[in-house]
Amino acid sequence: MARTSVTDNVEYPSFCYLAYRDEETFANFRMNPLYRFIVEGASYEQGIGYLKVILNKYDFKITNEQWKNILINDSIGNPTIYSYEIPKAILNVSPITLRYTKVYCDIANLFPKSILQKGGHAKLV
Numbered sequence: 001m002a003r004t005s006v007t008d009n010v011e012y013p014s015f016c017y018l019a020y021r022d023e024e025t026f027a028n029f030r031m032n033p034l035y036r037f038i039v040e041g042a043s044y045e046q047g048i049g050y051l052k053v054i055l056n057k058y059d060f061k062i063t064n065e066q067w068k069n070i071l072i073n074d075s076i077g078n079p080t081i082y083s084y085e086i087p088k089a090i091l092n093v094s095p096i097t098l099r100y101t102k103v104y105c106d107i108a109n110l111f112p113k114s115i116l117q118k119g120g121h122a123k124l125v
Helices: 011-021 023-027 033-038 043-058 064-075 095-112
Strands: 082-086 089-093 116-118 119-123
Touching: 011 023, 023 095, 043 082, 064 082, 064 089, 064 095, 089 095
Parallel strands: none
Antiparallel strands: 082 089, 116 119
16 A cells, blocks of 8 residues: 555554653653654744744734743643744744644634634634
């Protein structure tokens, strides 16, 4: 059977299962080389690019409260964190979280009525 993606193998699903079963592995799963190759591969420089788009492309702006909720993503799995300058603050965040935030902003910009926001969290509806 032909592989359909880089995760279509034994190693990645096995690692995910181990992270699910083992607290120590889960606590650091975002530092695992295999996981980083597949999911966490964004660089500091790519993070700068995502952040520039987030801050400059859209008519709406992410509030401080929303940034706090976004940063919760980086409290799980011990990701690589970088410091990025934003107006009046330093943002300590992983580039992959900035990528996810950019994608959220892209969707919210294209389909504003399909995003339900409540308490700083967003949900596609």
